[in-house]
Amino acid sequence: xxxxxxxxxxxxxxxxxxxxxxxxxxxxxxxxxxxxxxxxxxxxxxxxxxxxxxxxxxxxxxxxxxxxxxxxxxxxxxxxxxxxxxxxxxxxxxxxxxxxxxxxxxxxxxxxxxxxxxxxxxxxxxxxxxxxxxxxxxxxxxxxxxxxxxxxxxxxxxxxxxxxxxxxxxxxxxxxxxxxxxxxxxxxxxxxxxxxxxxxxxxxxxxxxxxxxxxxxxxxxxxxxxxxxxxxxxxxxxxxxxxxxxxxxxxxxxxxxxxxxxxxxxxxxxxxxxxxxxxxxxxxxxxxxxxxxxxxxxxxxxxxxxxxxxxxxxxxxxxxxxxxxxxxxxxxxxxxxxxxxxxxxxxxxxxxxxxxxxxxxxxxxxxxxxxxxxxxxxxxxxxxxxxxxxxxxxxxxxxxxxxxxxxxxxxxxxxxxxxxxxxxxxxxxxxxxxxxxxxxxxxxxxxxxx
Ligand code: ATP
Ligand code: MG
Numbered sequence: 001x002x003x004x005x006x007x008x009x010x011x012x013x014x015x016x017x018x019x020x021x022x023x024x025x026x027x028x029x030x031x032x033x034x035x036x037x038x039x040x041x042x043x044x045x046x047x048x049x050x051x052x053x054x055x056x057x058x059x060x061x062x063x064x065x066x067x068x069x070x071x072x073x074x075x076x077x078x079x080x081x082x083x084x085x086x087x088x089x090x091x092x093x094x095x096x097x098x099x100x101x102x103x104x105x106x107x108x109x110x111x112x113x114x115x116x117x118x119x120x121x122x123x124x125x126x127x128x129x130x131x132x133x134x135x136x137x138x139x140x141x142x143x144x145x146x147x148x149x150x151x152x153x154x155x156x157x158x159x160x161x162x163x164x165x166x167x168x169x170x171x172x173x174x175x176x177x178x179x180x181x182x183x184x185x186x187x188x189x190x191x192x193x194x195x196x197x198x199x200x201x202x203x204x205x206x207x208x209x210x211x212x213x214x215x216x217x218x219x220x221x222x223x224x225x226x227x228x229x230x231x232x233x234x235x236x237x238x239x240x241x242x243x244x245x246x247x248x249x250x251x252x253x254x255x256x257x258x259x260x261x262x263x264x265x266x267x268x269x270x271x272x273x274x275x276x277x278x279x280x281x282x283x284x285x286x287x288x289x290x291x292x293x294x295x296x297x298x299x300x301x302x303x304x305x306x307x308x309x310x311x312x313x314x315x316x317x318x319x320x321x322x323x324x325x326x327x328x329x330x331x332x333x334x335x336x337x338x339x340x341x342x343x344x345x346x347x348x349x350x351x352x353x354x355x356x357x358x359x360x361x362x363x364x365x366x367x368x369x370x371x372x373x374x375x376x377x378x379x380x381x382x383x384x385x386x387x388x389x390x391x392x393x394x395x396x397x398x399x400x401x402x403x404x405x406x407x408x409x410x411x412x413x414x415x416x417x418x419x420x421x422x423x424x425x426x427x428x429x430x431x432x433x434x435x436x437x438x439x440x441x442x443x444x445x446x447x448x449x450x
Contacts, residue, residue, distance in 0.1 A: 023147050030167040035068045043109040044077035048164040054091050056083040060162035069179055079116045088116050119149035154200050156185050184208055185216040194222050198229035199241055206245050209253040223261045230266040235352040246309055249298040251291035267350055270317035283316040286401035307361040308390055318343045332369045340365050367391035374424050
């Protein structure tokens with residue numbers, strides 16, 4: 001065991017100081033921690049017991065243990081075992097193996113899935129499938145011992161194991177101490193761990209926002225220095241990661257931290273450009289309002305969709321391009337179509353956006369100018385559009401952020417409540433989106449102002 005671990009440290013050029021003095025774990029017995037079986041998902045318990053019955057080691061690990069120790073409700077429960085994926089499959093009928101390179105077992109219980117991972121050995125990158133070196137097999141023996149598995153994890157607080165045999169918590173990396181201190185500390189040398197998998201920088205920010213923890217100063221320093229490493233992460237993996245960042249209920253806080261650590265700009269460069277060249281606080285207000293809205297919906301148990309989120313995150317660059325094209329004489333529909341295509345084409349070089357999301361997202365944008373058309377049958381036609389509800393919510397957000405007149409939002413509210421179009425003031429009725437009164441005189445083009 002020791003020789004394998006030492007070899008690993010040599011390979012990743014870890015400074016000697018990062019070498020743990022001992023691999024004697026700290027063991028917290030049942031009376032020394034707050035985890036009770038009553039809080040553990042019944043299916044996760046079933047999986048743990050079943051693996052044990054078949055003579056395998058099985059532990060609860062990761063966020064599940066971390067959150068339970070903090071008295072929080074875990075999002076999911078992950079299991080780590082010494083059984084290989086094939087062995088796991090033989091134990092469970094309701095099991096599917098996923099991942100091409102590093103295989104994981106998913107045990108299905110109705111809609112619930114318990115993920116079972118075989119202990120990872122020292123030679124394996126921990127990046128998920130498709131990650132940088134994602135699951136890349138650096139040598140044949142990709143499975144390892146629990147100690148090796150612990151050292152491959154990202155943060156010390158994520159490397160705690162709950163042992164179902166005696167209800168103890170096993171801590172190889174001083175994770176409990178960090179948990180008590182509210183500290184996120186990477187295992188090993190921060191720079192090499194971030195290089196190995198830059199997504200860990202995003203995970204640091206996500207956990208900091210979610211748990212209210214601080215990032216260890218040494219890790220923090222490395223994030224400032226290496227934020228550009230995010231460019232090496234495949235766009236498909238970033239798509240998943242973005243959803244975790246913004247759909248976890250702490251989007252506002254997460255966004256603020258992402259900007260603070262200069263991570264946001266590497267993911268949404270067009271948006272960042274608009275935010276940093278902020279005009280009277282509007283663009284940033286809009287994004288924050290949208291994220292507040294997402295957080296509120298999650299708290300209320302309402303659904304949130306990735307396309308609405310992306311529509312909001314990318315609206316500002318799209319809107320600016322749209323207005324520039326309008327000013328250049330393009331008809332409104334063409335201008336929006338074109339602006340959307342340009343912004344999305346650039347964006348997907350960083351983060352992939354599957355078509356099932358980019359299509360409705362474009363529809364939300366395309367419908368925006370139509371809220372200005374309040375004559376005759378036009379409002380009813382707009383209401384009948386399958387994407388009306390999302391587009392309407394989006395328009396309300398724009399009004400809340402001060403981008404469009406509240407008169408317009410009020411009119412639509414009344415229209416929906418009353419079922420028939422309220423009167424439109426003469427000047428407003430003649431408004432076209434291209435001619436709308438601007439609240440930001442600075443943006444007014446000199447030709448139009450005259
Ligand atoms: P949550 O599920 O609440 O978002 P989590 O810590 O459980 O948080 P998961 O993505 O479910 O996060 O991963 C489970 C565990 O796998 C982590 O706790 C960590 O130990 C390990 N892990 C996940 N991603 C990485 C990574 N990129 N590098 C190293 N270890 C990782
Ligand atoms: Mg988890």
